[in-house]
Amino acid sequence: xxxxxxxxxxxxxxxxxxxxxxxxxxxxxxxxxxxxxxxxxxxxxxxxxxxxxxxxxxxxxxxxxxxxxxxxxxxxxxxxxxxxxxxxxxxxxxxxxxxxxxxxxxxxxxxxxxxxxxxxxxxxxxxxxxxxxxxxxxxxxxxxxxxxxxxxxxxxxxxxxxxxxxxxxxxxxxxxxxxxxxxxxxxxxxxxxxxxxxxxxxxxxxxxxxxxxxxxxxxxxxxxxxxxxxxxxxxxxxxxxxxxxxxxxxxxxxxxxxxxxxxxxxxxxxxxxxxxxxxxxxxxxxxxxxxxxxxxxxxxxxxxxxxxxxxxxxxxxxxxxxxxxxxxxxxxxxxxxxxxx
Amino acid sequence: xxxxxxxxxxxxxxxxxxxxxxxxxxxxxxxxxxxxxxxxxxxxxxxxxxxxxxxxxxxxxxxxxxxxxxxxxxxxxxxxxxxxxxxxxxxxxxxxxxxxxxxxxxxxxxxxxxxxxxxxxxxxxxxxxxxxxxxxxxxxxxxxxxxxxxxxxxxxxxxxxxxxxxxxxxxxxxxxxxxxxxxxxxxxxxxxxxxxxxxxxxxxxxxxxxxxxxxxxxxxxxxxxxxxxxxxxxxxxxxxxxxxxxxxxxxxxxxxxxxxxxxxxxxxxxxxxxxxxxxxxxxxxxxxxxxxxxxxxxxxxxxxxxxxxxxxxxxxxxxxxxxxxxxxxxxxxxxxxxxxxxxxxxxxxxxxxxxx
Numbered sequence: 198x199x200x201x202x203x204x205x206x207x208x209x210x211x212x213x214x215x216x217x218x219x220x221x222x223x224x225x226x227x228x229x230x231x232x233x234x235x236x237x238x239x240x241x242x243x244x245x246x247x248x249x250x251x252x253x254x255x256x257x258x259x260x261x262x263x264x265x266x267x268x269x270x271x272x273x274x275x276x277x278x279x280x281x282x283x284x285x286x287x288x289x290x291x292x293x294x295x296x297x298x299x300x301x302x303x304x305x306x307x308x309x310x311x312x313x314x315x316x317x318x319x320x321x322x323x324x325x326x327x328x329x330x331x332x333x334x335x336x337x338x339x340x341x342x343x344x345x346x347x348x349x350x351x352x353x354x355x356x357x358x359x360x361x362x363x364x365x366x367x368x369x370x371x372x373x374x375x376x377x378x379x380x381x382x383x384x385x386x387x388x389x390x391x392x393x394x395x396x397x398x399x400x401x402x403x404x405x406x407x408x409x410x411x412x413x414x415x416x417x418x419x420x421x422x423x424x425x426x427x428x429x430x431x432x433x434x435x436x437x438x439x440x441x442x443x444x445x446x447x448x449x450x451x452x453x454x455x456x457x458x459x460x461x462x463x464x465x466x467x468x469x470x471x472x473x474x475x476x477x478x479x480x481x482x483x484x485x486x487x488x489x490x491x492x493x494x495x496x497x498x499x500x501x502x503x504x505x506x507x508x509x510x511x512x513x514x515x516x517x518x519x520x521x522x523x524x525x526x527x528x529x530x531x532x533x534x535x536x537x538x
Numbered sequence: 539x540x541x542x543x544x545x546x547x548x549x550x551x552x553x554x555x556x557x558x559x560x561x562x563x564x565x566x567x568x569x570x571x572x573x574x575x576x577x578x579x580x581x582x583x584x585x586x587x588x589x590x591x592x593x594x595x596x597x598x599x600x601x602x603x604x605x606x607x608x609x610x611x612x613x614x615x616x617x618x619x620x621x622x623x624x625x626x627x628x629x630x631x632x633x634x635x636x637x638x639x640x641x642x643x644x645x646x647x648x649x650x651x652x653x654x655x656x657x658x659x660x661x662x663x664x665x666x667x668x669x670x671x672x673x674x675x676x677x678x679x680x681x682x683x684x685x686x687x688x689x690x691x692x693x694x695x696x697x698x699x700x701x702x703x704x705x706x707x708x709x710x711x712x713x714x715x716x717x718x719x720x721x722x723x724x725x726x727x728x729x730x731x732x733x734x735x736x737x738x739x740x741x742x743x744x745x746x747x748x749x750x751x752x753x754x755x756x757x758x759x760x761x762x763x764x765x766x767x768x769x770x771x772x773x774x775x776x777x778x779x780x781x782x783x784x785x786x787x788x789x790x791x792x793x794x795x796x797x798x799x800x801x802x803x804x805x806x807x808x809x810x811x812x813x814x815x816x817x818x819x820x821x822x823x824x825x826x827x828x829x830x831x832x833x834x835x836x837x838x839x840x841x842x843x844x845x846x847x848x849x850x851x852x853x854x855x856x857x858x859x860x861x862x863x864x865x866x867x868x869x870x871x872x873x874x875x876x877x878x879x880x881x882x883x884x885x886x887x888x889x890x891x892x893x894x
Contacts (some may be wrong), residue, residue, distance in 0.1 A: 292645055292711045310563070344886050353885050355645055356828060363878030367871045370745055375865060377734060384729040384737055391721045464719040471712070513730070519723035527716035530709055531699055 207483050210476060214490040221497045222271065226263045229504045233259070233358050267343045267438050269399050270497040270514070273455035274465065276406040278492020279413055280451040281466020282473060282485045287421040287444045288351040294467040295452035298358045298445070301461040302365035304453070308386050309379045318382070324398050331453030337361060339445050354445070370500025389462040389515015390501045402458045409450030413485065416444045420481040462515040465492055468526045471535050495522060551830050565834045565843070572846035580624060581849060583857045584616045620753040621760065623853040623869070626816040629763045631830070631848025632770060633808035634823030635839035636801050639781065641707040647824035648809035650714035654818035655721030656692025658744055661685040662725050665740040666732035681743070682755065688815040692721060693806035704795040705802050746819030746870035748856050759815035766811070773797055774841060783839050819870045822848050825877040832884040851877050
């Protein structure tokens, strides 16, 4: 396909995704245990407090429940999508997911630690532990993988991540098996949920993710070159070690912040990275924005579906991403639509 | 080319009639050491318990020359557990080595075949959902058997979905990961909605354990594993060239599609045998081949050494769990706590030694 013809098409696709995301965002304000009409959503967003009890209630629902969920779903989904695309780019492994660097295992262990040692019970309290745990695990994995002369060799990185994940998961299980409070919190934490987090958590998390996105944007051109092989990339003037350090830092920021706020949402990053590659081709300057938008869209839609399928209960978004996304993804693979990285 | 006559260093070949192989002293030595260490830990594991039996008596009893009392303690009480550890470790290690080779991906393990995921989902369903059909199933066929059926069913589903005029490594890992993700999500969801007492019970099953093994369970797993290993070994000579790529393998006379299909089926069934004997002990299959590869110094996971590394890891961890730890922990936890850091250590050591 001629290069010139592809640019506008990919740009158009990006615009369509933004439009779809906007529509889904608006719809997510209306859908829930209590459905709201468009005019009610409007009131809920912009009306001043009035004497009308019903309007006040709607205002409360929209502003304190639905808007935070929408923002978090978009931010976390985009972070996991971009993180998934980046980790596949850096490790050149099609089954690399954002949990690979020990981030999910570190966050889970920190949560269990916070509960069993400090007795925290509220998710808002252990969010910060989760964030610290994710960052620490990511840093340890990267540090171990870059000791000596390997300098972030993709395979060493992936395997070191697995080793650390294995160890931390064992520690988490050991604590959870002997402490029922931890086990109880862990099972809810593991299912990955968008709800129950306020703006006091969302803003800092968004800040970290924005920093991660900025860093990711700066590394995009060099991923393309790195995928030509280390020698070619070096010949073309890429500082390989520096590019990898930046990339891994970006992934840790993105996935760590998203995981801290929502719990581990497996499979999302892996899936959207492959779908994005199918849509854009292997150019990471296009692939990564597509993956981010797709991630946000999928997480938002799954969160909406989760609110209505078992009303008045809710099904967590993390579970639904796998239950709905995986069969769809498997069908794509089965029909031979996806190509390897 | 500059005309320099460079002789590459090639390992010596050995030929006996129609059988030939490459003589790699380090591989043979490491494999022999692993086997010896596995046997030693096996004997120590059998000798230690509430009542201690000295090592020579253990060895004598194993070879059928012990007194009746030793015979009872060793063969009836302790042997099922130790043998279960041995069989599960070997099955997991070989299964992992096969998958990592077939998928040409060091991150692959039987987990991505869906065997452990499917077994876990079924077991957690039976434990957490009380009454009705689930109680009937658990009552008639037992938890382990039902879980095994779920695991093998899921594994065969992955196999069927991957099969399109042959098994392709890339399709295998992506389909496998998708199916496993569904099973994982179901498990998570069941745990999140269940009664907390059932959750503790389910969690204990998920970690995998060697406690209270009976001779019947172990015997089935043992014979299944043995038969499968014979199949794997007989296909192993065709297996090596697959690492060179399909075209080269075909050129060397390997029917790669058939070989790969048979070996992958073996990997699924080996993982099933392991799950039936100990539950889904996590990580052994992932870590053991990578450890074996680095100990042997081979570029691909070696089958024999992977199986032995898995067995050593599992029975060694079981020994540590029973004797050295203050609280009782299932073997799966200890295996991961030892295997993970050891893999990291090997990686770091290799990195520090690398010269360029």
